[in-house]
Amino acid sequence: MRSLTKWVSGWFGTRTRRPAAVSPLRSVLALEDRVVPSGTEIMAVGAGRSGGPRVEVFTMTGAKVADFFAYNPAFTGGVRVAVGDVNGDGVDDVITAAGLGGGPHIQVFAGVSDGNGGVASINTTTPIASFMAYDPTFNAGVFVATADLNGDGFDDIITGAGAGGGPHVQVFAAQHDGSVFTSVDTTTPIASFFAYDPGFRGGIHVSAADGLLAVAPGMMGGPHVKVWSTLDAANQFVAINADAPASSFFAFDPTFHGGAYVTFADLNGDGIRELAVSPGEFDPTSGPGPILGPQVKIFTNDGTATAPNFNNAKVQTSFTAGPIGYTGGLPLGAAHVGTRDVLLTGIGRYSLNRTNNTDTLDLDQNNDGQADRPQFQAYAIDAGAVGGVDALTGNLDPAFLGGVWVSV
Secondary structure (H helix, E strand, O other): OOOEEEEEOOOOOOOOOOOOOOOOOOOEOOOOOOOOOOOOOEEEEEEOOOOOOEEEEEEOOOOEEEEEEOOOOOOOOOEEEEEEOOOOOOOOEEEEEEOOOOOOEEEEEOEEEOOOOOEEEEOOOOOOEEEEOOOOOOOOOEEEEEEOOOOOOOOEEEEEEOEOEOOEEEEEOEEEOOOOEEEEOOOOOOEEEEOOOOOOOOOEEEEEEOOEEEEEEOOOOOOEEEEEEOEOOOOOEOOOOOOOOOEEEEOOOOOOOOOEEEEEEOOOOOOOOEEEEEEOOOOHHHOOOOOOOOEEEEEOOOOOOOOOOOOOOOEEEEEEOOOOOOOOOOOEEEEEEOOEEEEEEEOOOOOOOOEOOEOOOOOOOOOOOOOOOOEEEEEEEEOOEEEOOOOOEEEEOOOOOOOEEEOO
16 A cells, blocks of 8 residues: 655655654644545655754645654754555555754654554654664754565665765665565665765655665755666566666756755556656755756656656656745655545745744745745646646644655
């Protein structure tokens, strides 16, 4: 019952964690009343940088099934999240990772079945896995994703170092006795490699779908996307060769130095996953370069499932998911609803040019007379057109300016 294609990128939504007195307002609020997609899949969201490690989990009908702090509530680096079935029981689990300033602590919280194939709640008391993905002294946070990369029917955990770390990707396999989950192998990753020059210190964003792994540089990197296939035609695991990705291309202007976010999604329900890419957070202090707003590009697979070919000549559609002047990064995720996936977007940091904690981009996208703050939205995309915008939307409390991550 996989819900979101997963991404490793920090704080909220996909995997993620961490810490100093946090106001209870710093969280995702209940969804607004409006038409929402139907489905039993779940999505997870988490506070971004300057927020506590609060994770909220919703079904795609808008019902909240969990609301908890994945780490010490005093931590203010935010939390990153991912959703997948790690223990192979047919019910989605939630994976968390600390955000900026936190250690590389990964936790997996099991979903509790509602008896109808959906999730009734999340067991937040006893994680089924808890480990350090990198040296425990590393405190730049982690990006996280999950998918079945080795073809055994259990989702694996993919991690990428946060901003300040090198572009180090690791894949930790779920262990089982053939049918029953036992643990996550944290001793011997099935993949551990640097996806870009080891000297790059902007971190790395990750996303995965069954048999597919995508990465993109974090802050101060170019929008250079790489994709690997991890399964052959017989559904057998193929060792990842860091130097030979199946696809490698620049999704935006190569001179842009904010990195990029990536996620896989079958947006038109044809059984073939597209690749969605958005710009990362642009820091004007890092030097001159083009400024990209919150645009999303959808790339089609011009190859096959085992030999994917994504390239910048195969743009299915593109659209803007926020104000043109916003440059704080646009985290991505996807959830399965009905016969296809919907794209999820989050808001990273509303603005890097705030004065006295006021936001220069006081949006009111829901026309309620109040300025919106970091939010998540769902986009239904069909035949190259954007439809169903705001079908599923949630905002953080207006007092919170720290951003929001969505599960991917």
